[in-house]
Amino acid sequence: MDPFRPFTRWLQPLLQHPRWPSVRALLIALHLLAVVAVACPAPVRGMNAEAWKRPAVQEELQAWARRATALGHPMTAKEVQDLSWGVQERWLALRKKVVWPFQAWLKAVNAPQGWYMFTGPDRDPQRFVLSFTTTSSSTDELAFELGRPPAHPELIHPDFLDDHRVRRALFQSSWSRNDNTFRLVCGAFGRKLRARRDDIDNVVCRLVARRVEHPYRPREERPDRVVRELILHKDGSTTEHREDSDTKKQKTTKKPAPKTPAGSGGTP
Amino acid sequence: MSEATTTTTTTTPGRWRRFRDWYFGHLAAREDGAAIALVRIALGFAVLLLVVPFVATEAGAEIVAFAFCDDDVGGYRGIVGTPGIRFFGGARPEVALGLLTAAAIAAAFMVVGLFGRLPVLVAAVTTHIVFIQNSDVSGGGDALLGNALFLLLLSNCTQTLSLDARLRTGRFIDPTPIAAWPRKLVLVQLAIVYTVTGVQKLVSSAWTPLDGFSALYQILQSPQWARDPDLVVWTGGWLVLPAALLSIVTIVWEVFFFVVLIDRSWRWLFAVTGVAMHIGILVLMEVGAFSWLSMSFYPAMFAPEAAAFFARWARPTGPTPAATPTTTTT
Numbered sequence: 228m229d230p231f232r233p234f235t236r237w238l239q240p241l242l243q244h245p246r247w248p249s250v251r252a253l254l255i256a257l258h259l260l261a262v263v264a265v266a267c268p269a270p271v272r273g274m275n276a277e278a279w280k281r282p283a284v285q286e287e288l289q290a291w292a293r294r295a296t297a298l299g300h301p302m303t304a305k306e307v308q309d310l311s312w313g314v315q316e317r318w319l320a321l322r323k324k325v326v327w328p329f330q331a332w333l334k335a336v337n338a339p340q341g342w343y344m345f346t347g348p349d350r351d352p353q354r355f356v357l358s359f360t361t362t363s364s365s366t367d368e369l370a371f372e373l374g375r376p377p378a379h380p381e382l383i384h385p386d387f388l389d390d391h392r393v394r395r396a397l398f399q400s401s402w403s404r405n406d407n408t409f410r411l412v413c414g415a416f417g418r419k420l421r422a423r424r425d426d427i428d429n430v431v432c433r434l435v436a437r438r439v440e441h442p443y444r445p446r447e448e449r450p451d452r453v454v455r456e457l458i459l460h461k462d463g464s465t466t467e468h469r470e471d472s473d474t475k476k477q478k479t480t481k482k483p484a485p486k487t488p489a490g491s492g493g494t495p
Numbered sequence: 496m497s498e499a500t501t502t503t504t505t506t507t508p509g510r511w512r513r514f515r516d517w518y519f520g521h522l523a524a525r526e527d528g529a530a531i532a533l534v535r536i537a538l539g540f541a542v543l544l545l546v547v548p549f550v551a552t553e554a555g556a557e558i559v560a561f562a563f564c565d566d567d568v569g570g571y572r573g574i575v576g577t578p579g580i581r582f583f584g585g586a587r588p589e590v591a592l593g594l595l596t597a598a599a600i601a602a603a604f605m606v607v608g609l610f611g612r613l614p615v616l617v618a619a620v621t622t623h624i625v626f627i628q629n630s631d632v633s634g635g636g637d638a639l640l641g642n643a644l645f646l647l648l649l650s651n652c653t654q655t656l657s658l659d660a661r662l663r664t665g666r667f668i669d670p671t672p673i674a675a676w677p678r679k680l681v682l683v684q685l686a687i688v689y690t691v692t693g694v695q696k697l698v699s700s701a702w703t704p705l706d707g708f709s710a711l712y713q714i715l716q717s718p719q720w721a722r723d724p725d726l727v728v729w730t731g732g733w734l735v736l737p738a739a740l741l742s743i744v745t746i747v748w749e750v751f752f753f754v755v756l757i758d759r760s761w762r763w764l765f766a767v768t769g770v771a772m773h774i775g776i777l778v779l780m781e782v783g784a785f786s787w788l789s790m791s792f793y794p795a796m797f798a799p800e801a802a803a804f805f806a807r808w809a810r811p812t813g814p815t816p817a818a819t820p821t822t823t824t825t
Contacts, residue, residue: 230613252522255676259683266687268695290700337623337641342691344635344785345720347699348713374718374725386554391720391783392562395632396571398719403631408572415561415571439716440728442709442735 261329266340269322270315275404279308282351282438350441353401353434353454357383357416361426370420372435373397382423383416401434401454409434410457410465417459430459436470521679525672527802528654532608533794534681535615535652538643539605541791542618545640545784546595546602559595560588563628572629579624586628594621608657612648619644635688636785642684643788650677656805668809670802681795686753688789689769693749702746711745712738720780745772755796762796769793 241247278284288304288311295302302310333340357370371377373394377385387393400409413432420427434455441447458466508516549555560569565576565586576586584590598621604614619641626637651673653659660669696702701710712735718724727734748768755762770793773786794801 231611248519248522252519255522255680256518258680262684262687266691268691287698287700290705294700294705336645337619338645339638339641340687340691341638342635342688343695344692344782345710345714346695348701348710349717349719350713352717352719354718374721374723384554384557386548386552387557387561389781390548390554390558391634391636391781392558392632394719394781395634396562399631408631411566411572415566415569439713442712442732442738443707445732 258332261326261332262338262340264326264329265333266342267322268343269319271319271341272404274312274315274319277404278402279312281349283347283349286350287347348439351436351438353436355397355400355412356433356435357413357420358431358433359420359427360429360431361424362428363426365428367431370416382420409455410467413457413459428461432457432459522674522676524675526675526678526798527670527806528651528673529656529668529801529805530794530798531647531650531652531673531678531681532654532656533801534643534678534791535608535647536606536656537791537794538647538788539602539614541784541787542602542605542622542640543599544787545636546599546622550592550596550599556588556592559591559625562632563591563625564588570629572631574628577624577627579620580628583624591625591628594625597621598625608653608659611651611653611659615644615647615652619648634783634785635692636783636788639688639785639788642688643681643791646677646681646684649680650674652677666809668805670806670809675798678795678798681792683756685789685792685795686756689749689752693746693752696746696749702742708739708742708746711742715779720782722779722781726779741772741775744768748772766793766796 235242285304288307291311292302292304292307295307354373356372358367359370360367369378371379371383371388373388377383377388396408396412399405400412403409409432413430416432417430420430433453436452436454438447438449440449452470453468454470456468460466549559557569561571563574563586564570565574566572568587570586574586580586580590580594583594598618601614601617601621604610605618622637622640622644626633626640654671654673655669656667658667661667663669696710699710700706701713702708712727715721715727715734715738716724727738748765752765755765770790773790776782776786
């Protein structure tokens with residue numbers, strides 16, 4: 228019942244050629260070489276200057292600076308950062324020269340090799356919070372806060388929020404190199420809410436940061452901070468506020484953002 | 496003395512020759528197909544777990560639209576679509592769900608072992624076309640799926656434990672040996688996945704004594720990935736020590752996973768630890784089908800054991816056949 232059998236039969240002369248074992252050995256060796264070369268640890272998506280300013284990264288740099296100092300090589304976090312950035316840039320440049328033909332092969336057979344999972348904890352994670360006001364009440368009503376059951380399951384289904392693809396999109400809202408991701412995700416949730424309730428006035432998306440509890444510093448103060456806020460008004464205009472900028476920006480939504488090619492983007 | 500030395504020098508193969516013989520020996524080796532068949536069955540179940548919730552539930556359809564489709568039709572971002580999905584009609588929910596339905600049917604065929612490698616090819620193509628539309632929502636699970644299906648495609652994975660075997664021989668179990676190298680590639684790939692993941696973790700002080708192996712304690716508070724980000728804090732410090740111990744086990748297990756390629760005797764320990772860890776991940780975190788996909792590689796570690804286990808059903812009548820001709824068992 229193997230539909231490939233006729234194809235295999237057609238290939239028999241090739242497979243029975245005395246040179247075939249050598250050719251197969253070469254092809255498998257090249258595949259293994261490709262897998263090992265491309266899988267070699269490299270910060271392919273980590274060279275993001277903005278992301279390096281995040282507390283999660285800065286605290287790592289401080290930890291390594293302390294360790295280097297303790298070992299008799301006094302260093303500041305800034306020096307560790309410059310050294311690390313330089314080494315990684317050179318490593319990535321070298322790697323790029325070596326792996327490009329292998330990457331083409333692995334892409335063709337869909338065997339990507341970027342293995343990095345929970346490389347380090349995000350010590351200052353930002354959670355996506357969606358709320359709205361209605362035409363009858365200007366009080367903010369919570370739709371959901373990531374990590375908790377939705378307050379309005381009829382608007383946002385719990386299974387939808389639990390899914391790791393949706394969580395990934397919400398994660399990208401705070402970590403993506405593309406600053407626009409937060410607005411895109413917020414816009415999609417805004418459309419969902421308005422499609423399900425007629426009386427929604429403003430849709431408010433927030434990224435709220437809160438340090439995780441460190442096991443050895445349990446009594447540390449961990450206040451919530453609104454890092455970013457976007458209000459989608461009913462008339463199509465938006466108001467945005469960022470923690471690092473004191474000024475609020477009021478702007479009317481212009482034409483939609485250009486379509487991005489499929490497969491673009493990155494995951495820290 | 497001098498004559499003996501000369502004889503030894505001329506008859507001992509050089510290092511390159513020894514390596515070549517070793518390598519060609521592995522590629523020429525044939526073995527019972529039970530282990531790779533178990534990989535096929537486990538992977539089929541993992542694909543079903545991955546795609547059935549998308550095609551069978553309302554929330555699933557909404558997720559597909561949100562994650563992989565254009566913003567005109569429920570997506571969160573504009574997606575032009577790859578040529579693959581444009582061929583079927585574009586990055587639209589009905590197209591993506593149609594392709595995932597085909598993947599689910601193919602996965603069911605993989606489980607029962609019908610139509611040889613065709614279902615593997617269908618599952619590989621359809622899932623790839625859908626999941627490539629938005630790499631922002633793609634992760635290690637999709638990469639693992641692509642690799643597993645590609646390697647399975649190289650193997651004669653329905654030789655045994657399959658309806659194909661039943662139709663061909665009248666029995667579900669066919670001990671006819673098949674090429675062993677595809678299974679070995681599966682094993683090498685698994686070792687690379689875990690070892691590289693572990694090595695990457697070493698850049699973070701939280702996975703080291705520098706920060707008291709605090710990684711898991713902190714990661715379990717992540718609102719993005721933890722099923723209950725408040726669990727750790729609610730336990731009031733009770734989890735500090737267990738989380739630190741689990742962090743140590745995780746990093747050691749990952750970094751040294753390559754040992755299973757060198758010494759068979761370690762495989763049970765690494766496999767049991769891996770299953771326990773993946774069950775922990777499934778309970779405490781939401782990372783999609785990653786754990787199921789990882790564990791579907793595990794039978795590749797146990798070719799002789801799988802062959803011996805199923806051999807009892809392979810020869811209930813007639814003379815006892817010769818031992819399974821496995822020349823190398825890496």
